[in-house]
Amino acid sequence: MRASQKDFESALSQVKLLKDPGNEVKLKLYALYKQATEGPCNTPKPGVFDLINKAKWDAWNALGSLPKETARQNYVDLVSGLSSSSDSSSQVKPEADRKQPGYETLVVTSEDSITKIMMNRPAKKNAMTTQMYNEIMLALKAASKDDSAITVLTGNGDYYSSGNDLSNFTDIPPEGIEEKAKSGAILLRDFVDCFIDFPKPLIAVVNGPAVGISVTILGLFDTVYASNRATFHTPFSHLGQSPEGCSSYTFPKIMGPAKAAEMLIFGKKLTAAEACAQGLVTEVFPDSTFQKEVWTRLKAYSKLPPNAMRISKQVIRNREKEKLHAINAEESRVLQERWLSDECTNAVMNFLTRKAKL
Numbered sequence: 001m002r003a004s005q006k007d008f009e010s011a012l013s014q015v016k017l018l019k020d021p022g023n024e025v026k027l028k029l030y031a032l033y034k035q036a037t038e039g040p041c042n043t044p045k046p047g048v049f050d051l052i053n054k055a056k057w058d059a060w061n062a063l064g065s066l067p068k069e070t071a072r073q074n075y076v077d078l079v080s081g082l083s084s085s086s087d088s089s090s091q092v093k094p095e096a097d098r099k100q101p102g103y104e105t106l107v108v109t110s111e112d113s114i115t116k117i118m119m120n121r122p123a124k125k126n127a128m129t130t131q132m133y134n135e136i137m138l139a140l141k142a143a144s145k146d147d148s149a150i151t152v153l154t155g156n157g158d159y160y161s162s163g164n165d166l167s168n169f170t171d172i173p174p175e176g177i178e179e180k181a182k183s184g185a186i187l188l189r190d191f192v193d194c195f196i197d198f199p200k201p202l203i204a205v206v207n208g209p210a211v212g213i214s215v216t217i218l219g220l221f222d223t224v225y226a227s228n229r230a231t232f233h234t235p236f237s238h239l240g241q242s243p244e245g246c247s248s249y250t251f252p253k254i255m256g257p258a259k260a261a262e263m264l265i266f267g268k269k270l271t272a273a274e275a276c277a278q279g280l281v282t283e284v285f286p287d288s289t290f291q292k293e294v295w296t297r298l299k300a301y302s303k304l305p306p307n308a309m310r311i312s313k314q315v316i317r318n319r320e321k322e323k324l325h326a327i328n329a330e331e332s333r334v335l336q337e338r339w340l341s342d343e344c345t346n347a348v349m350n351f352l353t354r355k356a357k358l
């Protein structure tokens, strides 16, 4: 059911009575309020030294073209979630306190036996920089050893992730472009290996559109929940590139070779419903209730015996591991060559000079 203007006004009054929810939530509330009342952000971006207004602008701008009604609904849901959590437990620490330090491109939190790794470059659609790949690997390694039962990867803002940050290609070392392609292939291989080897249940909470490597690695997750706003796009041929993340093996296995070819060779973009029908996504939720429904479900799952879940995952996945590592190595080797091709160089330059988008 859509939130009415009255629900929205009542949420606006309720929010004043809440305990300080922390800066991150305050920014989310601000952005949703602006989007619900004024629509997409169209004011000039504040200067780099105007830190507070820039953070507010970034949060609002990250909502992109989210419709006003959806923003109003999300605002009402967020306030209702905050009210019930502050009613049910006065000991809940604000998110800012639970946040693990040391990450610049991620927000990593652990609560209710769930470690949540949130990609946090909303203004860049959570495009993955070299630093983000490295931080995700660190966060996964830490989560594999912490006392959480399950681990979640999600995105902040309107996108899940727009995939590889194409400006990674501009940072050429003095040794030249071949060396760049070589180190990129090593990074890719190490990154995907972490997903293949991750020992606990791994869940993707796909909050919005997903592109490139953020889609291909979904075949290595145990469960994928998606908002009905999410789309799944692997435009490798458009970019002069080839599949990675073990998708050349997992996608044909999940959806059959014909459907996999449409995505991986022809770059067909799937809606969340289509991705679910083809088995890539476990379940799709309406965007207005996505966070609430998914986290309620995950909190219940996280209370199941952790060792049993870990062992069940091993039984399901272990016999494929060796094969997946070999496929990852081969895909990385092929991509290393692709990155040196004119087709790839031209596609990346076209994006970076703003001549082409997906």
Ligand SMILES: CCCC/C=C/CC(=O)SCCNC(=O)CCNC(=O)[C@H](O)C(C)(C)COP(=O)(O)OP(=O)(O)OC[C@H]1O[C@@H](n2cnc3c(N)ncnc32)[C@H](O)[C@@H]1OP(=O)(O)O
Pocket: 064, 123, 124, 125, 127, 128, 162, 163, 164, 165, 166, 167, 184, 185, 187, 188, 211, 212, 213, 214, 239, 241, 244, 351, 356, 357, 358
């Ligand atoms: C080492 C391991 C390598 C693994 C290889 C993986 C392969 C892949 O992942 S291939 C997929 C690569 N991704 C793309 O091609 C997406 C490119 N982005 C776009 O086409 C568009 O940005 C969009 C369709 C995702 C969104 O368009 P929209 O109009 O809504 O927003 P924008 O104004 O374009 O984006 C906002 C802001 O973010 C920057 N940005 C978004 N995505 C990327 C990206 N992938 N790489 C670099 N930058 C990105 C965009 O430039 C804007 O920045 P400014 O505000 O500074 O202009």
